[in-house]
Amino acid sequence: MLRTHRAVLEDPSGGSGPRAAPLRVGTRSPHACPRGGPSPAPHSPAPRAAGAERAGTQIAAVAKATASRVSMAAAGTAPTSAASGKAEAEAIEKELLEDYRFGRQQLIEIWGHACAVAVTKAFPLPSLPRKQPTVLVVCGPAQNGAIGLVCARHLRIFDYEPTIFYPKRSLDPLYRDFTTQCEKMDIPFLSYLPTEVQLINDAYNAVVDAVLGAEAELGEGRGPCAGILATLKHVRIPIVSLDVPSGWDVEAGSSGGISPDVLVSLMAPKQCARRFLGRQHFVAGRFVPYDVQKKFELNPPEYPGTECVVALSAPQ
Amino acid sequence: MSSVPGPSREPPRYLSKAEAEAIEKELLEDYRFGRQQLIEIWGHACAVAVTKAFPLPSLPRKQPTVLVVCGPAQNGAIGLVCARHLRIFDYEPTIFYPKRSLDPLYRDFTTQCEKMDIPFLSYLPTEVQLINDAYNAVVDAVLGAEAELGEGRGPCAGILATLKHVRIPIVSLDVPSGWDVEAGSSGGISPDVLVSLMAPKQCARRFLGRQHFVAGRFVPYDVQKKFELNPPEYPGTECVVALSAPQ
Numbered sequence: 261m262l263r264t265h266r267a268v269l270e271d272p273s274g275g276s277g278p279r280a281a282p283l284r285v286g287t288r289s290p291h292a293c294p295r296g297g298p299s300p301a302p303h304s305p306a307p308r309a310a311g312a313e314r315a316g317t318q319i320a321a322v323a324k325a326t327a328s329r330v331s332m333a334a335a336g337t338a339p340t341s342a343a344s345g346k347a348e349a350e351a352i353e354k355e356l357l358e359d360y361r362f363g364r365q366q367l368i369e370i371w372g373h374a375c376a377v378a379v380t381k382a383f384p385l386p387s388l389p390r391k392q393p394t395v396l397v398v399c400g401p402a403q404n405g406a407i408g409l410v411c412a413r414h415l416r417i418f419d420y421e422p423t424i425f426y427p428k429r430s431l432d433p434l435y436r437d438f439t440t441q442c443e444k445m446d447i448p449f450l451s452y453l454p455t456e457v458q459l460i461n462d463a464y465n466a467v468v469d470a471v472l473g474a475e476a477e478l479g480e481g482r483g484p485c486a487g488i489l490a491t492l493k494h495v496r497i498p499i500v501s502l503d504v505p506s507g508w509d510v511e512a513g514s515s516g517g518i519s520p521d522v523l524v525s526l527m528a529p530k531q532c533a534r535r536f537l538g539r540q541h542f543v544a545g546r547f548v549p550y551d552v553q554k555k556f557e558l559n560p561p562e563y564p565g566t567e568c569v570v571a572l573s574a575p576q
Numbered sequence: 577m578s579s580v581p582g583p584s585r586e587p588p589r590y591l592s593k594a595e596a597e598a599i600e601k602e603l604l605e606d607y608r609f610g611r612q613q614l615i616e617i618w619g620h621a622c623a624v625a626v627t628k629a630f631p632l633p634s635l636p637r638k639q640p641t642v643l644v645v646c647g648p649a650q651n652g653a654i655g656l657v658c659a660r661h662l663r664i665f666d667y668e669p670t671i672f673y674p675k676r677s678l679d680p681l682y683r684d685f686t687t688q689c690e691k692m693d694i695p696f697l698s699y700l701p702t703e704v705q706l707i708n709d710a711y712n713a714v715v716d717a718v719l720g721a722e723a724e725l726g727e728g729r730g731p732c733a734g735i736l737a738t739l740k741h742v743r744i745p746i747v748s749l750d751v752p753s754g755w756d757v758e759a760g761s762s763g764g765i766s767p768d769v770l771v772s773l774m775a776p777k778q779c780a781r782r783f784l785g786r787q788h789f790v791a792g793r794f795v796p797y798d799v800q801k802k803f804e805l806n807p808p809e810y811p812g813t814e815c816v817v818a819l820s821a822p823q
Contacts, residue, residue, distance in 0.1 A: 359691065360687065360691045361687040361688055362688060363612045363681075363684060366613065376813075436608075440607065440608040444607045546664055551691070551693070
């Protein structure tokens with residue numbers, strides 16, 4: 261079933277102005293221990309060092325070993341974050357699952373929700389060019405696709421109208437449960453993705469790319485998902501990629517692949533994000549425990565209030 | 577989505593114990609939500625409510641300390657997740673979790689808190705002034721809607737007796753512990769803040785505290801309709817919203 265909507269002849273570049281995370285400077289005070297309990301180790305994160313100011317960069321991801329915080333007072337942008345290689349990203353996830361005992365269901369729920377919040381920041385409802393707040397969510401067969409399913413469900417809760425394209429349904433019971441949750445929320449599932457890109461451009465305000473993630477093997481973009489990615493490469497509406505632009509190498513980046521407008525990095529940016537040239541780069545890493553941040557030298561940005569995502573740098 | 581009240585809305589419906597159980601059953605069995613997923617959603621929403629009721633700059637004590645008292649069942653697990661998110665939100669939670677569940681899911685939630693360096697008290701001081709002095713507020717995650725009538729007088733009685741006498745604000749998760757889910761309190765604790773999960777329970781009619789939040793945004797529309805929840809409007813991407821101030 262293809263949902264069609266009357267094309268609205270408006271400027272499709274609608275979107276709110278750039279949002280930068282406010283700069284908050286402060287250190288965590290040692291954790292006071294009330295009487296009657298075990299004493300925890302005090303938390304004192306390393307003070308943030310000011311570095312040279314970078315101008316004109318879309319995304320300030322630096323090598324892990326030399327990560328330094330850039331003084332952003334003038335530019336009003338958030339401090340830099342270290343970028344993770346593929347092995348590191350896998351190591352962090354492994355630690356969260358095995359040492360910290362997070363569950364996959366829990367993590368995918370956290371990530372999918374954060375991605376949906378990022379979409380609402382990049383494309384606020386009043387800013388959408390089309391009459392209906394339609395979003396196409398393209399989900400691949402593995403974990404990145406499951407994150408897309410949860411993202412779609414939250415977009416529905418946030419009053420968007422997501423449509424899901426999920427051609428290779430996983431047999432994993434967890435991913436099947438996420439699928440059921442979406443089906444029971446009356447989110448339509450396309451039976452095929454039109455190869456005529458104009459149909460996609462006309463029907464949706466944006467595409468969420470949840471096809472391949474950091475776990476994808478090099479070359480997977482040329483395999484079964486190749487057809488989807490070939491179509492996505494030619495859409496003219498904005499693309500939001502979850503964690504890694506699908507088809508990109510996690511570390512080296514793109515070689516003629518899709519060009520997302522918005523990137524939502526999960527936990528921390530991947531090295532390929534250095535080549536991201538789009539409008540906004542969000543990080544969804546608030547839930548990552550402090551000790552993991554320190555161990556992997558993630559240098560996360562500040563998250564205002566109770567926000568679970570933050571924009572990394574002001575778009576140009 | 578604006579929080580300004582539009583045309584008059586039906587007030588939210590207050591659920592009986594059976595209805596609350598039926599909704600949870602439907603979410604788990606028909607909608608295939610997982611317990612881990614739901615408890616994560618609820619715990620996070622409770623922590624967000626705490627930040628709204630007690631913003632960091634407003635806390636009276638120098639350190640943003642919060643005591644989270646967790647019971648042995650699901651309400652306690654929600655408290656664990658709430659504590660974890662409070663830590664992420666730069667509060668300093670301390671957990672009292674005397675009857676640790678053997679349920680692997682709840683043990684995982686416990687590990688997540690331990691690995692975030694959240695201290696666990698080995699005992700709850702009976703001298704209430706020690707609690708009043710050390711913490712800004714207490715999160716009551718002892719007993720939930722699933723608690724049987726009279727459980728408040730059972731193993732948790734000692735904890736509830738202490739909580740009844742604290743002078744710092746109490747935030748109860750879903751149901752003030754020790755209250756009957758429908759009839760309400762008979763001399764039990766008096767929370768300042770109540771965070772209703774999914775929808776308010778009937779006992780919330782007797783809630784006399786300062787703020788009543790509902791954390792029900794994730795409930796699918798068809799469930800809301802089926803059970804006639806009449807949920808409030810949630811602004812923006814908020815997962816909790818305060819109901820109108822009680823009289």
